[in-house]
Amino acid sequence: MSATAPVLETQDLTIRFGGHVAVNKVTCAFLPGTLTAIVGPNGAGKTTYFNLISGQLAASAGKVLLHGRDITNLPASARTQRGLGRAFQLTNLFPNLSVFENIRLAVQARARAGLSLLALWTDRSDVMHAASVILERVRLADKRETIVGTLPHGDQRKLEIALLIALEPDVFMFDEPTAGMSVDEVPNVLEIIGELKRDASKTILLVEHKLDVVRSLAGRIIVLHNGTLVADGEPAEVMASAIVREAYLGQEFEDA
């Protein structure tokens, strides 16, 4: 199994905002079939690290490799086309379009059907069908025609995940997928992520604050602090590590 090549790698990945180094020389490789949780206190650079990987921010130094290819200088759209999928922490949807149209846009991106200027949607039953399947899967079928801006927060979070699933990426990046969800909605989301995890070809990155979620899902935890990678290993090992406990996560661990 050690022969498995990493799908995603970062090498000395760094970004500076003026004098502040938000992500500092993070080197890390992510293997398929593993769910890696990225934890750390607020402001540790977790979301910034995500933004560097998925291309929303340009790195000051270092490299991002996807399937062994350097993608550091590619725009976000090109990275997504190469198999990197990202869901956002703050809900980031198309507010005046319907739930179905939102999902269809993601399916369409994966099907490379964006540039057909003269086709009708009725000619693309493949895309329409795939979008309906995902709509069922995230349990939003009854809200198919609802305008997204009017959806409750929890449903918007579900839709955010639906868009990521619809892209069928090789690498799934979840940024606090359960943030702001009511307690009864969380299991549904965890179930969806758990299903993805069972597919051994998928690589999953998860930024999450809730430690019970991390414990139940993650096969590996990396800890960021002040932009630096300070711990990396199996959940039990990392959570037991004295540095992590005392310096960064102590408070949260005691609560949990």
Place this chain on the structure above:
Amino acid sequence: MLARILSGDTPRSPILTVALLVILFVLTLAPFLFSGAQPLNVAAKICVFILLVASYDLLLGYTGIVSFAHTMFFGIGGYGAAIALSRLGPSWSALALGIFIAIAVAGMVALVIGLFSLRVRAIFFAMITLAVATAFLVLASQLSGFTGGEDGLNYSVPEILRPSFRLFEQPIFGTAVNGRIVTYYIVFFAALFGFLLLLRVVNSPFGSVLQAIRENEFRAEALGYPVVVYRSIASVVSTMMAALAGVLLALWLRYTGPDTTLSFSIMIDVLLMVVIGGMGTLYGAAIGATLMIIAENYLPALMGKLGEAAAGIPLVSSFLSADRWLLWLGILFILSVYFFPTGIVGKLRTLWQDRKSKATQKRDGGTTGEAI
């Protein structure tokens, strides 16, 4: 079949359907419904502007691009046909060459502007288009050897399109079918075809991406759509249609000058038509263009009549004089934007939607009542 022609984008409001059918009916039969040059002139202008405004709505309403250079592309179309016809003589091949060059130039200019500047923020893009359009206007009035300068160009059209030409020996429904009527139908069918083509584009998978970019550019990029490429293609399609509209106007007027195609007052008219009709719906373009052109042509006369009627009343009569029509148009515009921010089409659709959902509620309420 009909749904396919309309690309599945039905009017979704009975009042709107009726209004659109009336416009289509009157425009189809305009040469036989009215006599005299003025009504046919208005009808031809409505056809041209429906196409021009619809092409602008692809940019503004669907993609969220604010451009002030749309009349420049309208002008490229007009001057393309005009220069070809005046230089090469009134032949069909000259006209075809003019159309081809005009549309190709419009597309290329749009592509260059798009790729260079559609990555900047919307407000900067608007400024850039304003600068380019101003430069083009100055250029067109300065290069008088080529464009006729401020005077513009007068030229002849192919023989079949001249007023002296008769298509049939006998008049049809009491109207002699002359070259002007032939020209009218070329304008009408070209505009109709262009409109249906745009309707197809906005309802295609490509059109969905444009709306996604308008809604959330950042997320569209994250889903894997290169935003600059999509915006540039939208801009090219839109400007090629604007150039086609320019060609049609050039054919109809047999004159092309800065005032008929390039001037900023036309740009403002186009903006008003899109906003009044309803942004982000091509039917809005049809409604907006029709209302505005009719108002521009008949409001002054109506005001004149009212002014005469009110001649005895001192202050009122001066407000009602024919010269004040622009004031009243302005008031109408402010009122319509205030009361229908989503335009006439948006308002009509919401009204119908509300009515339908109320009817459903009533029905559902009734059945539950019985069940209990």
